Structure formats: structure tokens, C-alpha cells
Amino acid sequence: MLRWQIAIQEYRGNMTILHKEGNIHKNSDGLSRWALANTPDNPAYVPLEAQTQIPIEGIDITDIGSEFFEEVRESYKQDNNCHILTSLLDKHLKDTSLVNSLDEVRKNSYSEGRFHLFDGIIYHRTKNSCVMALCIRLLINTILHEFHDNI
Template sequence: MTIVHKEGNIHKNSYGLSRWELSNTPDNPAYVPLEEETQIPIEGISITDIGTEFFEEVRESYKQDKNCQMSTSLLDKACKDTSLVNALDEVWKNSYSEGIFHLFDGIIYHRTKHSC
């Protein structure tokens, strides 16, 4: 690469060097490849537009599953019934004892630790 000095009108010593633009091509020694856009996955779902019918269906579906029925009863009570806890399936019992389940408006929520 050859640097050629080109005098300018005001600053005669640096006009050509500071204003001359090199294209960003592989033959340019200062070539920087353009980065591809990184895609960020969406890891959240907004449920603000879901109607009350959906939540009613979820509450009704709890009646068909014994673990959901017992968990709803346990989470709704201030005093926990140990016989009811012991009647849960092992996976449900472990999650309940770890405090992962929460009940809000009759819906069971499964919370996990934040990964961020």
C-alpha cells in the first residue's frame, strides 16, 4: 500500500490522508468483516390478552388430576396437612416441599430459579 500526500486548501499537511476513505473490502489492510446479526431468542410469553375462559378451563382441568387437586388444597390452606402431602406423587411432593408451587387466583404456578 502506498500513501500519497495530497495538499489541501486549509491544512496542507494532512488534508488528503484524513479525508481519503478506503473501502471495506478484503484487499484493504484495515478490512473488518461485517458481523452478522445475532438472533436473541424470546424467552417469555405475554399472557395479558388471554380471556378468563382459558383460566376457567385450567381450574376445571385440576379436577381431573389428583396431584393438582391435592396441591390446590395444600396451597390454599394456612395449615398444611402432612397426610395430603404424603399422598402426592414423588415428583409433586419434592416440588411442593421445595416451595416451587404457588397458588394465585386458583391457578398453580411453577416457579424456577432465575438463570440470569
């Protein structure tokens, strides 16, 4: 249990672990106790001046060149919905006429905050994943080739 407590220490201040009584939660009961203080005798001690917050937005694990991503950005100009989403997300616009011009599925996803723009690429977030939004078939075929055939 100490191993998990030490691993979780780096997230202190960003999460709260609550104790829930019952037989189902006995295996994690030790995690719900008071966190160890950030002192030199704590194995997970981090000096205050060394603490920084580093958000991880995504991890690049592909060999796909920047040309592909530039092609994706250019393809957004060809598709009306992608072009509107890029405009809305890039400038953080609240233009209801632009939002209403999206098709129904994308309008609902946009209003739920499921679209994100990173480096000019639109990503669609679902409950358990975040995927790149592609709007032309050629790019879908390129992705399939790069990740399945080009290993």
C-alpha cells in the same frame, strides 16, 4: 454511576449493596457506597407519605380470555396431584397425609416451596422462572396456539 444509584434508591430498605474488593467488581464499586439520603435535594426523593410498597406478583401480557383460566381451574379437579396442591396451597394446610399422597416429583417441589397459588392457578417456581402448571394436554395445546400461532 449516578444513574444507577438513583435507579436503585427506590429499593432502599429492601436491599443491601455490599462492597466486594477485587478487580472483578471495580465496575460496580460506586454502587457499594453509602446511599443518598431521602431529602428534597436528592433526585430520587420520595415524600414519606407517598411511599408505598407494591409487590409485583406477575404481569398480564396475554389476550387469553378468562374462560381459559377458568378451564385451567376446573382441570385441576380432574387431576389428583393438582387437586391436592390446590387444597394445600389455598388453605395453607400442613396436612402431611395430603403431602405424602402427591407423586414424588411434586412432593419434593412442594416441600421446597416451589408451588404458588394465584387466582386459583398453580404456578411452579424454578431457579429463574415461574410457570403455570397445566395438567391436561388440551390446555397445553391451547397455550402453544395462543402464544405461537395466534400472533
